[in-house]
Amino acid sequence: MKLHHQILDTVLLLLMAGCGVVLQTSAIDLRTFIGCAVREFTFLAKKPGCRGLRVTTDACWGRCETWEKPVLEPPYIESYHRVCTYNETKMMTLKLPKCAPGVDPFYTYPVAIRCDCDICSTATTECETA
Amino acid sequence: PTMAAFILLLLLLPLPPPALALPEGPGCRLRCVGPAGVPLVPGVPGCRGGAAGACVGHCESSAAPSPRAVLAASRHLQTSRGRCCTMAQASKVLVTLRCPGRARRRFRTVSARSCRCDLCRLGRY
Numbered sequence A: 001m002k003l004h005h006q007i008l009d010t011v012l013l014l015l016m017a018g019c020g021v022v023l024q025t026s027a028i029d030l031r032t033f034i035g036c037a038v039r040e041f042t043f044l045a046k047k048p049g050c051r052g053l054r055v056t057t058d059a060c061w062g063r064c065e066t067w068e069k070p071v072l073e074p075p076y077i078e079s080y081h082r083v084c085t086y087n088e089t090k091m092m093t094l095k096l097p098k099c100a101p102g103v104d105p106f107y108t109y110p111v112a113i114r115c116d117c118d119i120c121s122t123a124t125t126e127c128e129t130a
Numbered sequence B: 001p002t003m004a005a006f007i008l009l010l011l012l013l014p015l016p017p018p019a020l021a022l023p024e025g026p027g028c029r030l031r032c033v034g035p036a037g038v039p040l041v042p043g044v045p046g047c048r049g050g051a052a053g054a055c056v057g058h059c060e061s062s063a064a065p066s067p068r069a070v071l072a073a074s075r076h077l078q079t080s081r082g083r084c085c086t087m088a089q090a091s092k093v094l095v096t097l098r099c100p101g102r103a104r105r106r107f108r109t110v111s112a113r114s115c116r117c118d119l120c121r122l123g124r125y
Helices: A002-017 B002-012 B068-073
Strands: A035-045 A053-070 A077-080 A083-095 A106-118 A125-129 B027-033 B052-065 B078-082 B084-097 B105-118
Touching: A035 A083, A035 B052, A053 A083, A053 B027, A053 B105, A077 B084, A083 A125, A083 B078, A106 B052, B052 B084
Parallel strands: A053 A106, A053 B084, A083 B052, A125 B078, B052 B105
Antiparallel strands: A035 A053, A035 A106, A053 A077, A053 B052, A083 A106, B027 B052, B027 B105, B052 B078, B084 B105
């Protein structure tokens, strides 16, 4: 049974090497996972004048290769910083319940199709690091 | 038989990891490198061949629909959060490069002494 689980883990990890596969949290050890994959994510869709709605969607999660190494020219440190982010998305729109008169009830959010380790594009994405 | 045992022992000895080889598993770890393939002066205990310290690893990051606070302040529907492998402590070092057929040249650079998952450099992020 345990071996069966190990084989399942290996197969899923191999599948995820190609990305675009939803991360099965039950079969993958998230503490040791390396790479960037689509993962289920639940958030509260809410805006002023409407009731909130709990939504489950596909987002991105993982651990990307990053490094800093010394170089011979100023500033003497070369950085290679990539994060797990959306590579391909589709937009979903839902209708929020019980909106006040005159309030647009529609709420649009991204659904991950593919995720990749990449530079965070400030043109499309709010990039936070901490 | 003694020679055979000696060769067997040599084969069993662990090989040193190649420069900038990725560490196994998550985390951000110290590695020895020579910038542009040129060996540096010793910067980290345990480094051989005059290498300097670099930080290499896998830190956690994610991207998801933007929370309310972000949506109120910007038009971005998606938010990325993450940390990157950085030098937590570094020393200034002078390196001497031996160039073929020329005098030795000295350069300034840095050598990492410790590493951690921390802020991604926004200039290149």
